[in-house]
Amino acid sequence: MKKYRQNQQCSAPWVFLAPALLFFTIYVIFPIFRSIWISFYEWDGIGQATWVGLANYVELLDDDRFYTSLKNNIIWLVCFMLAVPAGLLVALFLNQTIWGMRFYKSMFFFPFVISQVVVGLIFSWFYNPNFGIVGKVWEYFGAVPPSILGDERFVTYGIIFAGLWPQVAYCMILYLTGLNNISSDQIEAGRLDGAKGWRMLRYVVLPQLWPATFLAIVVTVIGALRxxxxxxxxxxxxxxxxxxxxxxxxxxTALSEYGFRMGYGSAIAVVLFMIMLVFIGYFLWVMYQDERRT
Amino acid sequence: MFPRPIQSRSSNYQLAYKILVPVALFIWLLPLLAIFMTSLRPAADINTGNMFGWPSEFKLVENYLTVFRESQAVTYFFNSIKVTIPTVMISVSLACMAGYALSIYRFRAALPLFFMFVAGNFVPFQILMVPVRDLAVQTNLYNTVTGLVLFHAAFQTGFCTLFMRNFIKALPFDLIESARIEGVSEYKIFWYVVLPLVRPAIAALSVLVFTFVWNDFFWATVLTNGEATKPITAGIQSLNGQFVSRWHLVSAASLMAAIPPVAMFFAMQKHFIAGLTLGAVK
Structure with a gap:
C-alpha cells in the first residue's frame, strides 16, 4: 500500500501536467523551433521549400526596410518606457481617499480594457488633419495642421503616443496596488526623520514598490516589442x-499582398525573437533569484 | 500612506484636489467620450464637420441598427463569443492541473517546466505565426473557430499556469500534507482540497483570459479570412474599410466590440486587478 502511494506521488504530477504540456508543446514550443528551421528555406507556404542556408539572413542585412523596422522597434522600446514613470505619477496623484475615488480609479484604468484596434481607430481619427482634434486645434491657432500619420518624421511617435494611453493605465493599476500595501510604519518613521516629498519617494516608497516596478517594466517591454x-x-x-x-x-513579408515569403518572414521573426530572448532571460533570472530565496 | 493624505491639508488645497481629479479624468477619457458622442450623431453632422460639438440630433438606436443591417457585425460578435468562452474554459482547466503539479510536487523538472511556461508566454507572436498557420491548414482548422480556440487555449495556458502555480504555492501546504496522512489520493486532494481554494484565482484568470482573447487581433487575422469566422476585432478593421468616413457607424461598431470586456471588468474588478498584478503585487 505504501509503495502504491509513493508511486502515485511520483506519477501524479505528470498526469496533471500532460494536457497542458501537450497543448503548449504543439502550439508554442515546437513552432519556435520550426520557425527557426523554416528561416533557412525559401518557401511560399504551399509548394516545395528550398534550402537556402543563411541567404535569408544575408538578404536581411541588406534590406533597408529591416533597418527602418529595427530602428522603430528601438524607438518604441525607449518611448514606451515612459509608461512606467507616468503610471507612477498618475497612481501617486490618485492615491487618496476622497468620495468616489474607487470609481475614479477604475475609470482611469478603462483604456486598458478596450481592444488596441479600437484605440488605434480612435487615434487615427484624432490625428486626421481635416476633421480630427489635431486639425481643429491647429486651425484654432490659425496654423496649418500637420498630418501626423502621413509624415515620416512624426508617424512612429504618433502611434506610440496612442499606445501609451492604455499602457500608462496598466502601470498605474500596478502602482496603485503596490502603494496600497506599503508599510505605513516605514512611512511614519520616514516622516519622523523629516523625509518628505521627493526624498521620501526615492528612499522609502520606491524600494518598497520594486515588485510593482519590475512587473511594470516586464509588461511594458513585452508590449513595446509586441x-x-x-x-x-x-x-x-x-x-x-x-x-x-x-x-x-x-x-x-509572410502573409500579405507583398508575397508569401515564409522563409524570409521567419528570419525576421527569429531576429525579433532573439531580441526578446535577452529580456526573457533577464526576467527569468530575476524570478529564479526570487525562487531560491523562498 | 504616501503621498500625505489630502485630509491633512488646508481646505483650499482639498477643494482644488477634488476639482482637479474629475477634470483630469475628463481629459484622460476624452478619446472615449469623443467616440461615444460620435456614435450618437446623425450622418449630417459628420458631413458638415460637426465632429466635436453638440450633436444636432441623437441617433443612437438608428446608428446601431444601421451597423447591424449593413454589416456582419452580429456574426463577428458571436464569433468572438464562440472563440472566447471555450478558450477560457480550456486554458483555465489545464492551468489548474499544471499549476497544481508544479507547485505541490517536488521533482527535478518542476522549475524548468515552470520557466518554460513563463518564457513561452513572453515570446513574440511572429515566431509562432508561420508554423501555427501551417498546422491549422494541414489539419483543416484554418479559418475555423476551433482552430482559433485551440491556439488561444494553448498560448493562454502559459500565462494561466504561471499565475496558478504561484497562487497554489502560497496556499498552506499543511492542508495537503494532512490530507495525505489521512490517506486521501492525490487526485482527490486536487479535486476536494485544492480546487475549492483556488476559486479566486479561477475567477481572476477567467476575466483576464476573456479580455485578452476577446481583444486579440493578430491571430484573428492570421488564422481566419472569411466573414463567417472573423472575430469582432478583425471585423472592426474591415468595417472601417466598408464604412469609409462614416465615422458615426465605425464608432458605434467599435463601442459594441468594447462592451463585453468592459462589462467583465466592471463586474469583476477585484479579480481582474488581482490577475493583472499576477498576485505578485498584493
Whole structure:
C-alpha cells in the first residue's frame, strides 16, 4: 500500500501536467523551433521549400526596410518606457481617499480594457488633419495642421503616443496596488526623520514598490516589442514603410499582398525573437533569484 | 500612506484636489467620450464637420441598427463569443492541473517546466505565426473557430499556469500534507482540497483570459479570412474599410466590440486587478 502511494506521488504530477504540456508543446514550443528551421528555406507556404542556408539572413542585412523596422522597434522600446514613470505619477496623484475615488480609479484604468484596434481607430481619427482634434486645434491657432500619420518624421511617435494611453493605465493599476500595501510604519518613521516629498519617494516608497516596478517594466517591454495591432490599424507600416516595426514587417513579408515569403518572414521573426530572448532571460533570472530565496 | 493624505491639508488645497481629479479624468477619457458622442450623431453632422460639438440630433438606436443591417457585425460578435468562452474554459482547466503539479510536487523538472511556461508566454507572436498557420491548414482548422480556440487555449495556458502555480504555492501546504496522512489520493486532494481554494484565482484568470482573447487581433487575422469566422476585432478593421468616413457607424461598431470586456471588468474588478498584478503585487 505504501509503495502504491509513493508511486502515485511520483506519477501524479505528470498526469496533471500532460494536457497542458501537450497543448503548449504543439502550439508554442515546437513552432519556435520550426520557425527557426523554416528561416533557412525559401518557401511560399504551399509548394516545395528550398534550402537556402543563411541567404535569408544575408538578404536581411541588406534590406533597408529591416533597418527602418529595427530602428522603430528601438524607438518604441525607449518611448514606451515612459509608461512606467507616468503610471507612477498618475497612481501617486490618485492615491487618496476622497468620495468616489474607487470609481475614479477604475475609470482611469478603462483604456486598458478596450481592444488596441479600437484605440488605434480612435487615434487615427484624432490625428486626421481635416476633421480630427489635431486639425481643429491647429486651425484654432490659425496654423496649418500637420498630418501626423502621413509624415515620416512624426508617424512612429504618433502611434506610440496612442499606445501609451492604455499602457500608462496598466502601470498605474500596478502602482496603485503596490502603494496600497506599503508599510505605513516605514512611512511614519520616514516622516519622523523629516523625509518628505521627493526624498521620501526615492528612499522609502520606491524600494518598497520594486515588485510593482519590475512587473511594470516586464509588461511594458513585452508590449513595446509586441506592438502590432496599432500599426496594423493606424498606418499599416506607412507612409512608405516609415512606421514599420519588426512584428508588422514580418507579417507583411509572410502573409500579405507583398508575397508569401515564409522563409524570409521567419528570419525576421527569429531576429525579433532573439531580441526578446535577452529580456526573457533577464526576467527569468530575476524570478529564479526570487525562487531560491523562498 | 504616501503621498500625505489630502485630509491633512488646508481646505483650499482639498477643494482644488477634488476639482482637479474629475477634470483630469475628463481629459484622460476624452478619446472615449469623443467616440461615444460620435456614435450618437446623425450622418449630417459628420458631413458638415460637426465632429466635436453638440450633436444636432441623437441617433443612437438608428446608428446601431444601421451597423447591424449593413454589416456582419452580429456574426463577428458571436464569433468572438464562440472563440472566447471555450478558450477560457480550456486554458483555465489545464492551468489548474499544471499549476497544481508544479507547485505541490517536488521533482527535478518542476522549475524548468515552470520557466518554460513563463518564457513561452513572453515570446513574440511572429515566431509562432508561420508554423501555427501551417498546422491549422494541414489539419483543416484554418479559418475555423476551433482552430482559433485551440491556439488561444494553448498560448493562454502559459500565462494561466504561471499565475496558478504561484497562487497554489502560497496556499498552506499543511492542508495537503494532512490530507495525505489521512490517506486521501492525490487526485482527490486536487479535486476536494485544492480546487475549492483556488476559486479566486479561477475567477481572476477567467476575466483576464476573456479580455485578452476577446481583444486579440493578430491571430484573428492570421488564422481566419472569411466573414463567417472573423472575430469582432478583425471585423472592426474591415468595417472601417466598408464604412469609409462614416465615422458615426465605425464608432458605434467599435463601442459594441468594447462592451463585453468592459462589462467583465466592471463586474469583476477585484479579480481582474488581482490577475493583472499576477498576485505578485498584493
Amino acid at each position: 506592438s502590432f495591432d496599432m500599426i496594423a490599424t493606424m498606418t499599416r507600416g506607412g507612409p512608405w514603410g516609415s512606421s514599420n516595426v519588426l512584428s508588422f514587417f514580418m507579417y507583411e
